Amino acid sequence: MPKDNKGGFTRRRFLKVSATATAAASIAGNASVLHALAPGTANGAEIDTTGMEKKFSVCDMCFNKCGLIARVDKGKVVKLDPNPKVAKSRGLLCARGNAGIQRLYDPDRLKTPLLRKGARGEGKWQQISWEQALDLAAEKLLKIGEKYTRCGTLFMAGSDMQSKFVHRFAEAYGSYNILSHESNCLLSRNRAFLDTFGVMPMPDVLNAKYVLMPGSNRFEALVTPDSIDLMTAMRKDCKLVVLDPRYTKTAALAHEWHAIKPGTDLAFFLAVMHVIINEKLYDVPFVENQTYGFEQLKRHVQKYTPKWAERECDIPFCDITRIARELAAAKPAAIVYPGRRTSDYTDSTQIRRANAMINALLGNWDQPGGLVLPRKIHLGSIPFEAPFYEDNPDDRIDMGRSTMMFDTEGSFKHARDAVIEGKPYPVKGWVTYKTNPMQTGANRQKTIKMINKLDFMMSIDVTMSDTAWMADLVLPAATYLERMDPVSVQQGISSGPCLVTRDPVVKPLYESKSALWIIKQLAKRMDLGEHFDFTMKDYRKAQLKGMPEAEAALKNDGVYQVGGNYAGLHKGFKTLSKKVELYNQRYAKAGIDPMPVYRPPKRVPTNRFRMVVGRNAYITQGSTTNNPLLHELVPENSLWIHPDSAIKLGISQGDRVTVSSSVGKQNIRAYVTKKTRKDTVYMHSGFGVLSKGLRTVYGSGACIVEILEDKNDDISGNMAMHETVVTVRKI
Amino acid sequence: MKQMSKKYAIAVDARKCIDCKACMIACKVENGLPQGFWRNWIKDNDPNGGMHTQFQPGQCMQCDSPSCVSACPVGATFKGADGLVVIDPKKCIGCGNCVTACPYDARFRNPETAIADKCDFCHHRIKVGEEPACVETCPTRTRVFGDLNDPESEISKLLKSTKHIQIINPLINTRPNIYYTEQTALLNWPKEPTLPGNIHMSSQFWKGSS
Numbered sequence: 001m002p003k004d005n006k007g008g009f010t011r012r013r014f015l016k017v018s019a020t021a022t023a024a025a026s027i028a029g030n031a032s033v034l035h036a037l038a039p040g041t042a043n044g045a046e047i048d049t050t051g052m053e054k055k056f057s058v059c060d061m062c063f064n065k066c067g068l069i070a071r072v073d074k075g076k077v078v079k080l081d082p083n084p085k086v087a088k089s090r091g092l093l094c095a096r097g098n099a100g101i102q103r104l105y106d107p108d109r110l111k112t113p114l115l116r117k118g119a120r121g122e123g124k125w126q127q128i129s130w131e132q133a134l135d136l137a138a139e140k141l142l143k144i145g146e147k148y149t150r151c152g153t154l155f156m157a158g159s160d161m162q163s164k165f166v167h168r169f170a171e172a173y174g175s176y177n178i179l180s181h182e183s184n185c186l187l188s189r190n191r192a193f194l195d196t197f198g199v200m201p202m203p204d205v206l207n208a209k210y211v212l213m214p215g216s217n218r219f220e221a222l223v224t225p226d227s228i229d230l231m232t233a234m235r236k237d238c239k240l241v242v243l244d245p246r247y248t249k250t251a252a253l254a255h256e257w258h259a260i261k262p263g264t265d266l267a268f269f270l271a272v273m274h275v276i277i278n279e280k281l282y283d284v285p286f287v288e289n290q291t292y293g294f295e296q297l298k299r300h301v302q303k304y305t306p307k308w309a310e311r312e313c314d315i316p317f318c319d320i321t322r323i324a325r326e327l328a329a330a331k332p333a334a335i336v337y338p339g340r341r342t343s344d345y346t347d348s349t350q351i352r353r354a355n356a357m358i359n360a361l362l363g364n365w366d367q368p369g370g371l372v373l374p375r376k377i378h379l380g381s382i383p384f385e386a387p388f389y390e391d392n393p394d395d396r397i398d399m400g401r402s403t404m405m406f407d408t409e410g411s412f413k414h415a416r417d418a419v420i421e422g423k424p425y426p427v428k429g430w431v432t433y434k435t436n437p438m439q440t441g442a443n444r445q446k447t448i449k450m451i452n453k454l455d456f457m458m459s460i461d462v463t464m465s466d467t468a469w470m471a472d473l474v475l476p477a478a479t480y481l482e483r484m485d486p487v488s489v490q491q492g493i494s495s496g497p498c499l500v501t502r503d504p505v506v507k508p509l510y511e512s513k514s515a516l517w518i519i520k521q522l523a524k525r526m527d528l529g530e531h532f533d534f535t536m537k538d539y540r541k542a543q544l545k546g547m548p549e550a551e552a553a554l555k556n557d558g559v560y561q562v563g564g565n566y567a568g569l570h571k572g573f574k575t576l577s578k579k580v581e582l583y584n585q586r587y588a589k590a591g592i593d594p595m596p597v598y599r600p601p602k603r604v605p606t607n608r609f610r611m612v613v614g615r616n617a618y619i620t621q622g623s624t625t626n627n628p629l630l631h632e633l634v635p636e637n638s639l640w641i642h643p644d645s646a647i648k649l650g651i652s653q654g655d656r657v658t659v660s661s662s663v664g665k666q667n668i669r670a671y672v673t674k675k676t677r678k679d680t681v682y683m684h685s686g687f688g689v690l691s692k693g694l695r696t697v698y699g700s701g702a703c704i705v706e707i708l709e710d711k712n713d714d715i716s717g718n719m720a721m722h723e724t725v726v727t728v729r730k731i
Numbered sequence: 732m733k734q735m736s737k738k739y740a741i742a743v744d745a746r747k748c749i750d751c752k753a754c755m756i757a758c759k760v761e762n763g764l765p766q767g768f769w770r771n772w773i774k775d776n777d778p779n780g781g782m783h784t785q786f787q788p789g790q791c792m793q794c795d796s797p798s799c800v801s802a803c804p805v806g807a808t809f810k811g812a813d814g815l816v817v818i819d820p821k822k823c824i825g826c827g828n829c830v831t832a833c834p835y836d837a838r839f840r841n842p843e844t845a846i847a848d849k850c851d852f853c854h855h856r857i858k859v860g861e862e863p864a865c866v867e868t869c870p871t872r873t874r875v876f877g878d879l880n881d882p883e884s885e886i887s888k889l890l891k892s893t894k895h896i897q898i899i900n901p902l903i904n905t906r907p908n909i910y911y912t913e914q915t916a917l918l919n920w921p922k923e924p925t926l927p928g929n930i931h932m933s934s935q936f937w938k939g940s941s
Contacts, residue, residue, distance in 0.1 A: 078760075079760055079761055079864070080760075081864075081867060081868070082867060082868055090870065091867075092753065092868060092869065092870035093753060093757070093868045094751050094753045094868075094870060095751055095752040095753045095755065095756040097753070097868075098753055098756040098757045098759075098760055098868060099756050099760075101760055219749040219750075219751075220749075220751075222751065222870070227749070227870065228870050228871055231747055231749065231870075231871045232871075235744075235746070235747060247780040247781075249749055249750055249784070249786075252777070252780070252783065252784035253749065253783075253784065257782060617749070617750070617751040617752065618751075618752060628766070629756055629759060629760070630756075632766060632767070633752055633755075633756075673779065673780055674779055674780045674781070675779075675780035
């Protein structure tokens, strides 16, 4: 680990205790931690700290995979501590990471395979054996394959270290209808940056002097190491400017917050480019030598003056001009932050293209404090050859519904429409693994409609998520603390990349099984066993082939950390022009605006509101709200509404209101607050669940995707979740 | 007062706190606290939202002149050899005098144990060289923990190099051992402790700090 990384081991061991005390396997701890397991033994009494084991793992409460050390007392996990050697996570564990113990010991864990008995979503289940469950699943999948081709089953796996085996199974089975969660999240950002630079850079927040953050909420939607690095940078001399219709905690802590009018981001960025270009504040050599289409861009932005933008986005022109100048003055250690979830508008790719283009004008490429390329670590694998099924259709079911989709990711929104329409071909099976589109995919009724078109739906999950609740067969998955996982590469710019993995901290509870075990059992029954003729140990060995030092580091430190400089990895722009495409030639050919063109958002009528999406640091969409520890922090969600708007509708603090859109309505309590614009309302995701198997959260709050209309980003097919206009009425 | 071998303290830079509540959940799990009760907290100077908000974490201040110790009728709450204010569960009768005696509202009566409860800087972790759970888990390193009697400790150096203040009710100075950077925004939240009538406080206890 580089010496300058904060959170190193020495700082943690603040006392000079004897070498044996720090090196021994027994570590400090409280044997009576989990009050649910050992009630009434807490507090005050001197705690015996001997005899506990510590085991490395990585967190799974969101996608970040922060390093942790589990303290285990007689087979029970009593506490999850951060692993200070994992530079990516800077030796932290957030509230969700600390609450991970309750994912393991959640009384609502799925305990056995369950077969639906009543109607879909009715909640009548029969416990069946694994043998019965696997036989049934294999039979159903083979039958659908025969009747509708192998592409007649859709596979969807969430962000999980074993999802790759679900994908491998789908390919071996013969379906290329594989979805991830990403088309509800970040594909428009990836599209935009790839179509500008040809590669996907990452921001070096730690060394930045100026960060302009449009719509990202890094101090609540935590991304390691960016969230921590941003604070570290700010405590030095980095300025943070946040554009957000909502007063997020990132806005609260920023140097400047501008409550931009939703849907007008592009106006702001085009005006920023107008200033940077016309005042010649850009990096002249970079722009001249490394970009394509600067002259076109210069002409293109002439009409987009700051005064014009002020009327569109409700930000004074003098601020727009000043921010553009400040940003340019701080170049190249100045970043327009690329963001993560960008599933906002129908033109989100174009908005993020404008972000990428400003970064290019600043010449912040491949140097500290700017956009930098991640250092790659190449892992081995156990290759396989997917069989060819002659009767399969030509393409994914969702292809062609947007112009530039990712064929590896697809689009949940488009795939769902295709299943409902049965076009271009019928899809009658759905397998989900640890993903919850019933809580994350806009327009929940449409997801239900899709499910009702299916002959067979199978969900593998830890608890009875809303998605599992709709399935025909539910299989209990082992949590991250109970299983062996493959090695995974984790990228972080200032922290360097690292390898992490998981070994079981405790034995799987109940009858829960790992995804690989389930897949292998299915494969065996479906004559696909040859593609899974390996153990997890074999797989990991193949991944780490020729890297004995990595194997040792994973064992001793719980992480294999790769240091070294991160700037200077640039090997060329993989675009048509081999330059940064300010003017995108492929877009022009495909009939897409080659440079972002501003189109004003639809007007929100008086007394109606645009709904925006986001989250706090205690919620990972639909997967954590049933956690008893986190539920205590946020027992229900509420509708953020501005006092001036609330008063017009006769709504007082805490009143019950009905929020409705063209696709659905929900009842929820009002949170009257100046933390949102007068024309914008907001609620957290993950509430208003249908599943009675989530007993802690069931009956609390409202479900945002019941209200959100399903619009999509025109270019990438990514969901567009800020396009819904709602009515709010006091009950 | 006799010189303690250790003088544990925490320095807080509230400007760094992002209100992620990792410290609260870490503490809750570490110390097995019942639902609805917390040993630490994060206060907020701007609940209505404005242009800037600061989040200020806190917990038992491990005071040098602790009103809770004075208020305890049975000597269950005392200042140990390492300077930490701790509760002897065998002696505590759960009378609650210490709860109202604390100017920082740091104590509560634990319904599961029926005795007084509060932060002890994770005494059991300190003993084996680990930081308190809230300190260790904090993403932005808002809290720095250490021994003020050790001039080489990070906290000693920090307090020497950066101006810190203590949060004190103007009427009462219990001489707390949590230090905040001078930019901390929330200062007026401590309350006047109520003490049982027969308790005689030392003269320095009531001495104003201003």
